Amino acid sequence: MRPTSGKLTLLSRRVFHMMILFIQQDGDKEIYRRALGEFMKSMEYGSKDISLLVDTINSLQHVTVEWNSDSFDSDNEVWHSEITSNLVSEVSIIRKGRGHEVFVEWSFAPKLREKLLDPHFYTRFSVVYFSLRSSASVALFEIIERYKTNPTKKTNREPWQWWVPRITGSLSENYEYKYFKRDVLRPAIAEINTLVTDYELELLEHRDDGGRKITSIQFAIHPLQQKKLDIDIPPLINGNLVEKLMSFGMSESDARKIFSENEEGDIEKTIELTEKRAQNKSLAPVVSKAGYFKNALLGKYASVQTETTLVNKSAKLAKVRTESTPAEKYAARQRVRSEEHFNLLPEKGRQGFIDNYFAHNNVSAVVTGYKKSGLKSTLFRQAFFEWLAIHLWGEPTVDEIEAFLSELEIA
Template structure:
């Protein structure tokens, strides 16, 4: 069986790797009137924009044959998860996130019009085999409201952004500031717009207009410094804060933007948002945004050890009742309640934590089946036209093709994927343990 080698991590970032998309300048620095833009929602929305511009046509790759499906853009959920650096196994948290996107109302205003609209109008999760059944591919469908659709698909003035760089950023404020500053990287002045610091607070945090805001010194300490440091460390630009004062008070801000010195950065795996840790922190009463920010800024071992300590404290019937679990957890993090021994143990557990034998075998089996499907497709392509037509008719009558739109044959990715897996089962029996062992050995030798 043919096994292709993976690209090494030392590969440099090419245009395809960066996955660039055009984001209209009107959608950069949007002010939210309802809902809240978190790190995850920002990333997911940008990935949706990237794929909509890539696909172009609604209904393309639709996993179900219906008129409604033709009104959506469709991508495998695994692709969205990968591009947003999201733990795709946690579909419940994902559902909450896309619902949050639908709850966000934005407004924009220029010289002749004022617009208030939802960011996303409709989303769908579809598995042709059934949402509750094992196997099959989970598809994500999405649609934009008219005004947003126009900005996404036909932006007038726009900024080129990269899915790759956004995946490296681990706070919502960092991503928001990066988008704004990236817009000015090619501007002759290389200085952003000047605005009151309160405007910057709303634009970077994603908090709705009208919500109470902290003093500037706390905004600078907790939001600006971290965002600037992170952007300068991992992206293709460097950012410098410019403060404008009225007397002794900081009144407005700008940012100086310069391209990073390196022409291309080494590709590495972006940090994956651990859905399970986020859920545990949210169960204490933290918002999703706070949980993600703590995940991004706290050593993994310390975070896990402090979570364990807090949860044990809440379960202790003999201890005094904790009135604010979230407050207790934050104080425990700040004051170092967890011992160095516990933190070290958590770090060691993460390093030594290996999947179970059963999980490893299942992972090898899945990879084997994927590779076998590729081989099956190559075999099919070598057949004569008459044989191809006969196999296609047999496929249409099979359970694997049930509910699938095959009007264009195997033109769509969905149809090709389903057919290749089905055709493989018609050519070869189920893999034996020996087959899997041999495949794993070859994969290991070839660096897969």
């Protein structure tokens, strides 16, 4: 299944899968019912913010998914169908009054219910599932579990773009393959391989006929003979991170909402970025840590590497320029592209990139130039747009430089 509207977060995925676990226990029914407390206990929710859990349960009605279904006619010919429906057809939160237990009732569209009850489609849960800390890891784990018994020990091979919404849970994510691999696939595979007990997962990449561009991917499942140690299931909501967000001036409900809608790793990196920016005395003081954190998380400012890594990349790129005219031409083109991208942003977005730059780079001459002349500073513009190009598109590869030279020759 893949979402066609709405987004599945880590919390909403776990709520949905508890629903599936419950319907597998109950069998084929039109309406399913559980106490809200049973959801909380089974999920090890542990939070006092009950409204967040209720809102998450209700939100599943607004996520639509698409899947394929095969059927046979009277002549035994196969008919392929593409079906779209809401993830959950209807949700009711039943409250009898203060002091009484709250119940959740929900239902699925008939064809979706049939598919979810099919043991070949959906596997029962394991301790690994509830130990995974990112929604991408959970989504990939679900897919892989259904292919464990496949004789080839491989998933289907599909264009890499096909995998994006199925693993990220969102249609709005717009990736180049190298960033999808770096930011989503590699961390998810690493987390799964750390936790699973009976196999190791490998990414298989397939290139086009010319052998240069990756066009499709699949995953190989390598069985392991030796079992790993049992795993302690971590809490669903990391209380330490929630407390840290509250120390920035957020309310507990805002902090928990942010935690439920974003990856834990992104939150940790953005907290670190916010604290580092607040401690940078060479820049204007941060008026609101909470406001800065929210903007940085929204803009994914913390997705760049550490300051040391960025400095090393810049030094390496500078060395390449002195030795290679093609690399110098490519870098110049990238600076122009990054400046064009920057100029299209609203003022808030432009300032966000500048803040992000200074959070990772504080060369005194560049800081002085910016304070004195702003964007008119030649030294700042050179350093900033070089950094922005690396931040947006990464360090150039040999293939990218060669492709760029081919474009120049054609032009």
